[in-house]
Amino acid sequence: MNTVLVVDDKEMLRDSVGATLQRAGYEVLSAPDGPGALETIARRRPDAVVTDLRMPGMTGIELVQRARDIDDLLPIVVMTAYGAVDTAVDAIKAGAFDYITKPFEGDELIVAVKRAIDHARMARENAVFRTTAEGARPAASGQGPGPRGLERLVGESPAMRRVRQQVLAVAESHGTVLIFGESGTGKEVVARAVHELSPRAGEPFLAVNCAALSESLLESELFGHERGSFTGAERLRKGRFELADRGTLLLDEISEVSPKVQAKLLRVLQERAFERVGSSMTIGVDVRVVATSNRDLPRSVARGEFRQDLFFRLNVLPVHLPPLRDRLEDVPALVNHFLSLTAEREGKPARRMSDEAMSVLRAYAWPGNVREVQNVCERAAVLCKSEVIERTLIEPWLLTGEAVAVPTVEHKAQHGPLSAASAPEPGFIPFDGRQLEDIERDAIVRTLTKFNGHRQRTAQSLGIGVRTLGLKLKKWKQQQLVEQTL
Ligand SMILES: Nc1ncnc2c1ncn2[C@@H]1O[C@H](COP(=O)(O)OP(=O)(O)OP(=O)(O)O)[C@@H](O)[C@H]1O
Numbered sequence: 001m002n003t004v005l006v007v008d009d010k011e012m013l014r015d016s017v018g019a020t021l022q023r024a025g026y027e028v029l030s031a032p033d034g035p036g037a038l039e040t041i042a043r044r045r046p047d048a049v050v051t052d053l054r055m056p057g058m059t060g061i062e063l064v065q066r067a068r069d070i071d072d073l074l075p076i077v078v079m080t081a082y083g084a085v086d087t088a089v090d091a092i093k094a095g096a097f098d099y100i101t102k103p104f105e106g107d108e109l110i111v112a113v114k115r116a117i118d119h120a121r122m123a124r125e126n127a128v129f130r131t132t133a134e135g136a137r138p139a140a141s142g143q144g145p146g147p148r149g150l151e152r153l154v155g156e157s158p159a160m161r162r163v164r165q166q167v168l169a170v171a172e173s174h175g176t177v178l179i180f181g182e183s184g185t186g187k188e189v190v191a192r193a194v195h196e197l198s199p200r201a202g203e204p205f206l207a208v209n210c211a212a213l214s215e216s217l218l219e220s221e222l223f224g225h226e227r228g229s230f231t232g233a234e235r236l237r238k239g240r241f242e243l244a245d246r247g248t249l250l251l252d253e254i255s256e257v258s259p260k261v262q263a264k265l266l267r268v269l270q271e272r273a274f275e276r277v278g279s280s281m282t283i284g285v286d287v288r289v290v291a292t293s294n295r296d297l298p299r300s301v302a303r304g305e306f307r308q309d310l311f312f313r314l315n316v317l318p319v320h321l322p323p324l325r326d327r328l329e330d331v332p333a334l335v336n337h338f339l340s341l342t343a344e345r346e347g348k349p350a351r352r353m354s355d356e357a358m359s360v361l362r363a364y365a366w367p368g369n370v371r372e373v374q375n376v377c378e379r380a381a382v383l384c385k386s387e388v389i390e391r392t393l394i395e396p397w398l399l400t401g402e403a404v405a406v407p408t409v410e411h412k413a414q415h416g417p418l419s420a421a422s423a424p425e426p427g428f429i430p431f432d433g434r435q436l437e438d439i440e441r442d443a444i445v446r447t448l449t450k451f452n453g454h455r456q457r458t459a460q461s462l463g464i465g466v467r468t469l470g471l472k473l474k475k476w477k478q479q480q481l482v483e484q485t486l
């Protein structure tokens, strides 16, 4: 049910507007003046405000301005006296969404409020889309539009069936979900499934990687900050808790949070309220928290690194994701899933693994879990020239079974250009977050090394023309991305 705050100094008007809205199915809050309204807005987070303009103390215009400092997407409808169009225009300029002229019919009021709420919901979704797009963590491939909920989760092993049942069981509730699992086991996929299967599915889903940010950045990322609260805080900034209001917030790698932020998280989980950095105003939120950890949190608690009370608050509904080596029967389905995803993305016919190749994959320990399967499949699909991927292509990547440092652009900054000498020996090469050109460059440099710099043979082996190879190398040399001697 949507909540509407009615602000008017005249009790009779407040009551009659409130009654009309209640009959239309809204929950109604009321306040007699501006200061009272601001407090209710901060604490109760109404979906819309209907306010009179002329009130003693704080005017409606001032209220509009200050309310939007608390929540700049809160839609406000002002009630103006007949003939006072000027003040209505001022109110719109101050950020009100709409105005209605007194006296008005009940229907007129209801239509204005409904429009205001619908509009704000759309604006909120766009805002969330923006923050996710700019966020520290890009969505992993295969997590964009497409399958939703449990359909994202491939695998029919008993362990995965159990995970699906657990997801279904916890999704319905509003309780905090804590997902345990090694890196690459699918914790983020499960977190999204929980959100999509929950009553909050139509609301925002936001993620914060707690391990990626320093304490103070994480604090302002989560809780926002007031203008001028620290050097560089030139503008008011809303935190993820505010932006995820009514939705779900994924706190990735929660074990890495500092004691100070742990204390703030505990408070927001207990009281559903917090303050922005540099502000004393308490803001109420309705956020479902899903947290992940690839560390043994109880052990961190025992060592005094993680607050026990916070652990208990988070561990309401635990979900354990088993490592892939304990459910190797899921490997073929995952392989086929990633091969067809890659084919779709590249607009090419799907490749398939030969039986021999598949048995090798089924016997491998997968230290990088599902993410490693994804990497191997994408790599194979890009490098394989025929329809069937042979064991000989993929086997070298599995032998070492350990991640080799990826020579990316950052790598270049630290270690100089990619050279034949510095190119790591064949081994597992993560593809995550890498541009296709980067992967291609890697493949070309390695193949050149293998053929001792023989361009004809390299080109032939990679299925490209020698001229193309030459042009690519020339470009990369100019950009200093490869050794000049290649
Ligand atoms: N069961 C699954 N079915 C299909 N795809 C999966 C499955 N599990 C994981 N993936 C895919 O594998 C990749 C890694 O998964 P995810 O990002 O959820 O792992 P994670 O546990 O959050 O890892 P990390 O701890 O490193 O953040 C993603 O691209 C995801 O889409």
Ligand SMILES: [Mg+2]
Pocket (backbone or CB within 6 Å): 187, 188, 252, 292
């Ligand atoms: Mg993750």
